[in-house]
Amino acid sequence: MNGTSSMVALEGLTRTVDLIGVGANAVLGGMLARSRNFDAVGFLVLAIVSGLGGGLIRDTLLQQGTPVALTDYAYLLTALGGALVAFLLQFEHRALWRRGFPVVDAAAVGCWAAAGAGKTLDAGLGWLPAVLLGTITAVGGGMTRDIMLGQVPRIFGGGPLYATCAAIASGALVVLASLGHREAGVLVALLLGTGLCLVSQWRGWTAPRGRTWGGGRSDPPGGSGPPEEPPPAPGK
Template identity: 40%
Template sequence: MGMDFGAAPLIAFDVLDLLGAFAFGLSGALVAVRRDFDVVGIAVLACCTAFGGGLIRDVLIGDIPPVAFTDLRYLVTALVAALVVFLWHPPERVRRVPLTLVDAMGLGLYCVTGAVKAASFGLGPVPSALMGVTTAVGGGMLRDVLAGLQPSVLRRDSELYALPALVGAGAASLLFYTGAYNWWTGALAALGAIVLRLLAVRYHWSAPRALRRQGGES
């Protein structure tokens, strides 16, 4: 079963998905620069971050071969992002701010498009939302592993990461199944996830950890 929603929602999907690929491409390239990778490493990390979550999603929902391998726009988008960062990137002392921003943008955009694509392939609202989360966090996890870092979504000191993606993906899934998904509603769902992620970073909101026994380890 393919993507069967109408022309306008399809355009909305393409625009948001390519914007997500560009944002995550910037994110991967900035991490590569921070880790002092060469031009090849910057391009590889940009592409892996831009494609990683979508590849996992497409394989799981049966969209084979994945769209990243059949639609040249995704490769071009990721490589343009890598080129932008290669030619210009902020100084190291302020690099965390743009990295956090573009990563949040990629997270918000991909959680929406991931959920919508899964829903269009016949998954129910809950599995579609989970596929949205997978799409949103998969690329960042692959980026961090390749860069020799602990993935943000697993770090004990990390601010909320998967939860904003779940909020955006859940909203997108509901929009799709109620027939209300379009450019504006999809963008608003993505914006909600982005804002929640940035607020979590700003105010250091984190998920609760396991309770510890008094006088010993948990």
């Protein structure tokens, strides 16, 4: 009974962090819409893609029924609320947002990675699809949003290690679940993904770039500099 209670508590925590991440990244999508001078439709589309894109991609690939973002109204309403907030308020330069968003963003990466990997295991798939879909859940929305904006996704180079952190967190859950510690795996994945993202932001870690046969580094993706948008767009 204690194990069941702890699992229910962890699921509640995961869902709470999940929704907070949806809201924060929906606001970020709206901020990017504002930076491009989009209209209300642009705000709505970028907010929904930023907040819900990764989960929608995961659930579509798993083919285990209707995506949860369409059956649990809390997800879609949270994304729409984030779009409304970004449409009505301009606060990306406020200190509270600059300090609070990276923490919420990092927690969402860990949470989405754990949720994606866990749902894949529940669907009966193996460890490799679980790691893959855990990572896609965490970064798929932001990657899709960047493509819609006509820019190289930040997870392809130049940004914090969102995809790497999500893959490591997903792998931790898979390992612990295989050892019979699923509840602990959810918590470890959440904390590990969050911690690694925060440290990578703080230390400025990036993934190594490819090298040519001559030993020199290859050019950044697309040969372009950093994206024009001011907020630090994550890969959700």
